[in-house]
Amino acid sequence: MSSVVEAEKLQKTFALGFFRKKVHAVHDVSFTVEPNEIFGFLGPNGAGKTTTLKMLMGLIFPSQGQARIFGRPIRERAVKQRLGFLPENPYFYDYLSGAELLGLMGHLFGLPAAERKRRARALLERVGLGRAGDLALRKYSKGMLQRLGIAQALVNDPELVVLDEPMSGLDPIGRKEVRDLIVELKREGKTVLFSTHILSDVELICDRVAIVVGGRMRDVGPLKALLSPRLLHTEVVIDKEGVQTAQRLPPDADVDAALREALAGGGKVVSVAPRRESLEDLFVREVDAADVGGGAERVKVKS
Amino acid sequence: MSRVWALALNTFREAVRNKVLYVLLLFAVVLLGLTYFFSQGALHEQLRVIRDVGLVGIELVGALIAIFIGVNLVYKELDRKTVFALIPKPIHRWEFVLGKYVGMLLTLAVLMAIMSLTLFAVLALGAAVFSGDNDMSTIVRAILLIYGEVAVITAVAVLFSSFSSPILSGALTLGIFVVGHFTPELRELVAKVESTPLRVVLRGGMRVFPDLHLFYVSGSMVGGQHVSVHGTYVDWSYVAVAGAYGTLYAAVAIALAMIIFARRDFV
Numbered sequence: 001m002s003s004v005v006e007a008e009k010l011q012k013t014f015a016l017g018f019f020r021k022k023v024h025a026v027h028d029v030s031f032t033v034e035p036n037e038i039f040g041f042l043g044p045n046g047a048g049k050t051t052t053l054k055m056l057m058g059l060i061f062p063s064q065g066q067a068r069i070f071g072r073p074i075r076e077r078a079v080k081q082r083l084g085f086l087p088e089n090p091y092f093y094d095y096l097s098g099a100e101l102l103g104l105m106g107h108l109f110g111l112p113a114a115e116r117k118r119r120a121r122a123l124l125e126r127v128g129l130g131r132a133g134d135l136a137l138r139k140y141s142k143g144m145l146q147r148l149g150i151a152q153a154l155v156n157d158p159e160l161v162v163l164d165e166p167m168s169g170l171d172p173i174g175r176k177e178v179r180d181l182i183v184e185l186k187r188e189g190k191t192v193l194f195s196t197h198i199l200s201d202v203e204l205i206c207d208r209v210a211i212v213v214g215g216r217m218r219d220v221g222p223l224k225a226l227l228s229p230r231l232l233h234t235e236v237v238i239d240k241e242g243v244q245t246a247q248r249l250p251p252d253a254d255v256d257a258a259l260r261e262a263l264a265g266g267g268k269v270v271s272v273a274p275r276r277e278s279l280e281d282l283f284v285r286e287v288d289a290a291d292v293g294g295g296a297e298r299v300k301v302k303s
Numbered sequence: 304m305s306r307v308w309a310l311a312l313n314t315f316r317e318a319v320r321n322k323v324l325y326v327l328l329l330f331a332v333v334l335l336g337l338t339y340f341f342s343q344g345a346l347h348e349q350l351r352v353i354r355d356v357g358l359v360g361i362e363l364v365g366a367l368i369a370i371f372i373g374v375n376l377v378y379k380e381l382d383r384k385t386v387f388a389l390i391p392k393p394i395h396r397w398e399f400v401l402g403k404y405v406g407m408l409l410t411l412a413v414l415m416a417i418m419s420l421t422l423f424a425v426l427a428l429g430a431a432v433f434s435g436d437n438d439m440s441t442i443v444r445a446i447l448l449i450y451g452e453v454a455v456i457t458a459v460a461v462l463f464s465s466f467s468s469p470i471l472s473g474a475l476t477l478g479i480f481v482v483g484h485f486t487p488e489l490r491e492l493v494a495k496v497e498s499t500p501l502r503v504v505l506r507g508g509m510r511v512f513p514d515l516h517l518f519y520v521s522g523s524m525v526g527g528q529h530v531s532v533h534g535t536y537v538d539w540s541y542v543a544v545a546g547a548y549g550t551l552y553a554a555v556a557i558a559l560a561m562i563i564f565a566r567r568d569f570v
Contacts, residue, residue, distance in 0.1 A: 014570070051570075057391040059569040080393040087387035093313070095320040107309035108392040152388060 002071050004160050004191045005033035005056065010065035012051050025051045026215045028065070033160075033193050033208075038186050040206035041195035042279075044287060048215035049195040050088050053164050057085050069160065081109065084158035088165045088195075090149035094138035098129055098148050101137065102155055109156040123151040128177065142169035150178065154185075161185055163194035167201055179205050199279045211283065213290040219282070228277040235275055240267040306394045307402045314406020318372065319413075328414060331364040335421045339429060349433040350426065357422040358445050362519060365415055365453040366480055372410070373460025374472035376403045377564065386569055397561040400465065404557050407457050411450065419446050444542050451549035452518035456480055458553035458560075459513065465560040465567075483515030513552050517545050 012026040026048040033039045043049045054060040056067050058075045069079045092101050099120045106116035124133045127147040132140065140148065146169045153161055166182070167175045175198075182192050183205055196202060202209055203223065210220040219226050231251040236258060238245055249255055259269055318324055338356045377400065380386040389399065422442065459479055463472035482489070489509060496502040 014568075054387075054569070059387060059390050061566070061568060077393040077395070080391060083391070085388070085391040087384070090388060091384040092388065093317065093385055095317055096313075100316075104309060104313055105388075105392065108306050108389070108394055110305060110393075149388070 003032035004035050005031075005039075005067070005069055005193060006071075007031050007052070007056065007067045008065055010052060010055055010067060011063045012048075012055060012060060013063045024215055026055070026062075029212065029215075029217045030065075031210050031217060031220050033191060035191055036186060036189055037191060037207040038182060038205050039191075039193045040202035040209045041193065041212065042197070042199070042202050042209055042283065043195075043212035044197055047197075047212045049197075049212055050164055051215075052212070053085075053162060053193075053195055057162065081156065082158055083160040083162060084153035084156060086149045086153040086161075086163040086166055089168060090145055090152075092137050092145065092148065092152075095136065097134050097136055098124055098140070098144075098151075099133040101148065102152055105152045105155045111156070119155055119157075123154055124148075126154075127151045127181075143171065143174055146170055147174070150181065159190060161190055161192045161194075163192065165196055166194050167196060167198060175201070199283060203279050209279075211286050213286050216290070218286040218290065223279065227279065227282055230277065232275045232277060232281075235271070235273045236262070237270040238262045238267040239270050240265065244270060307398050307405060310389075310394075310399060310402025311406035311409060314376070314403050315409045315413075318406070318410040321372075324368065324372075324410075324414075327364060327368055328417060331360060331414075331418050332421050334360045334364075335418060335425055338422075339425050350429050353422075353426055353429050354442060357425065358442075358449065361415060361418045361422065361446065362449045362452065364418065365411060365449055366456055368414060369407075369411060369453040369457040370460055370473055370476045370480065373407060373457040374464050374469045374476060376407060376461050377464040377560070378467075378469050378472065381567075381569065384569075390569060396565045400461065400557065400561045400564050404458065404461050404560075407461070408454055411453050411457065415446065415450055415453070441537070444537050444539065447542055448518040448537070448545055451546050452515055455483075455513045455515065455518075455549045455553050455556075458556035462556045462560040462563075465563045479512060480515065483513045484519070486512065486514045486516045514548070517548060 008030050010026055010029045011024075014023045014025055015021070016023055029048070029052055031039075041049050041053070051060060055062045056069065056074060058080075067074050070082060072079045093104075096104065099117075102120035102123060103116045106119055111119065121130075121133070124130050127150055129144060129147055129151070132144060137145065137148070146166070150163070150166060153163065163182075166178050170178060179201060182194065185192050206223060208220070208222050209226060211218045211226075233251060234249045234253065234255050236247045236249060236255070238247070240262075247258070249258055255272065259272070262269065335357050338353045338360070341352060341356055380389075380403075386399075390396065419442075423439070426439075426442070456476065456479075460472060460476045463475050467475075486509065490506075493502060493505045493509060496505060
């Protein structure tokens with residue numbers, strides 16, 4: 001089966017200001033998203049994640065490169081009919097109610113009036129806004145707007161769901177609910193592509209991950225394949241006469257010997273934890289490499 | 304066309320939920336009501352005064368609304384980023400611009416209908432109190448022409464709104480509104496320019512500006528005939544020709560807005 005999303009050497013350069021200074025927001029980003037997978041687009045703020053997603057959604061024209069969705073050019077109406085999109089920090093018409101906004105979106109997808117109403121009600125319930133459907137959007141909190149944004153991305157029951165920072169503005173319960181919803185969408189046979197700068201969101205649910213830093217793709221693949229299996233160190237916590245001490249043993253240390261010594265000295269072993277590279281380690285490594293290489297355009301603030 | 308209609312209805316909904324619009328409409332209705340009292344001092348011409356002042360009021364309020372809402376129609380979508388959720392939906396970018404414009408036309412039609420009914424009511428009261436001819440078909444023709452004028456002004460406002468800020472768009476549209484009303488005088492001035500190349504350039508430049516005088520002509524010569532929206536001179540064929548001109552001008556302005564909008568990056 002062909003890929004749902006194919007991005008090939010996408011580039012975007014903006015010309016800003018009176019002197020049209022060139023800013024390279026995205027360089028040579030290439031990746032694919034396979035059917036029925038949850039693909040995480042991970043990167044720090046300003047990495048080019050939103051610019052890349054906007055190029056896929058037809059909001060921004062790529063300076064170079066191309067992209068296809070469902071094997072078709074991205075701007076075709078038939079493609080847009082099958083996808084749903086949540087923009088970052090979504091803005092909607094504040095004079096509409098939640099139900100009216102979903103009705104408008106449904107109308108744009110060509111749904112008949114009765115079906116629009118039915119889906120609006122169902123989606124509002126699904127995202128936890130069942131009681132706020134008739135409230136004007138100007139009265140919605142940030143979290144409520146985020147949930148409504150997810151609802152409007154699902155109004156056409158899309159095959160591909162693209163979410164730009166879907167957990168933004170949500171409390172921990174809300175974040176968990178969105179993660180559960182994404183997993184549910186995968187169970188329904190959908191493909192989900194979402195961007196985030198929160199590592200735990202990616203670790204918990206993604207099948208594959210792309211790390212973007214400074215507008216460049218640093219790594220892409222299944223999380224296990226990206227992380228080095230190499231042992232970094234082993235953390236050992238020993239309790240001796242009620243005092244707990246933690247030791248960090250280098251990767252080539254004889255852990256058994258260290259434990260025997262601790263036990264012989266009258267101590268008790270509290271925990272032994274081999275530490276391998278985490279997503280955070282990989283992320284920091286990639287960001288640092290981008291800074292050293294001069295490819296990143298973000299400014300590192302030193303405390 | 305269902306998608307254009309969805310966007311048009313949404314634009315209409317935004318307008319009717321805008322409190323500023325109600326203030327302007329109330330102002331217009333009060334002004335129209337006051338024309339009855341303005342007419343008191345006009346001997347034997349009371350109905351004419353009500354009609355003339357009433358039509359000026361409808362034109363000015365209609366133009367004001369067309370400019371101040373029109374210059375924000377597209378700009379607001381970009382500034383408030385509501386366009387980010389709409390463009391990825393299965394709509395063409397030109398449908399978005401057309402939907403906003405059609406919604407605005409719908410809004411203006413309703414507003415002008417309310418103002419017109421108010422004027423009809425005041426005229427009916429005037430006809431009952433003062434003696435005089437109250438020819439309703441003259442008023443209807445005049446109002447249709449005013450609607451054509453505000454439709455053209457709205458199209459110009461939407462065009463500017465597609466690439467510049469509301470303040471600049473408002474100033475430019477207002478400028479065009481003023482220039483458009485003085486096209487006969489400007490044509491006379493241009494005709495007196497001695498240098499032929501300059502005269503040709505200026506004449507060509509004048510074509511860019513809409514001939515709004517066509518929609519509010521009063522007692523002057525157009526095409527060798529005396530015409531007036533205030534009297535009985537403007538017949539239905541004149542309304543049709545002016546309407547066709549307005550439709551063509553508005554279509555060109557909206558088409559340009561669509562072209563500009565089609566190539567924009569929504570950052």
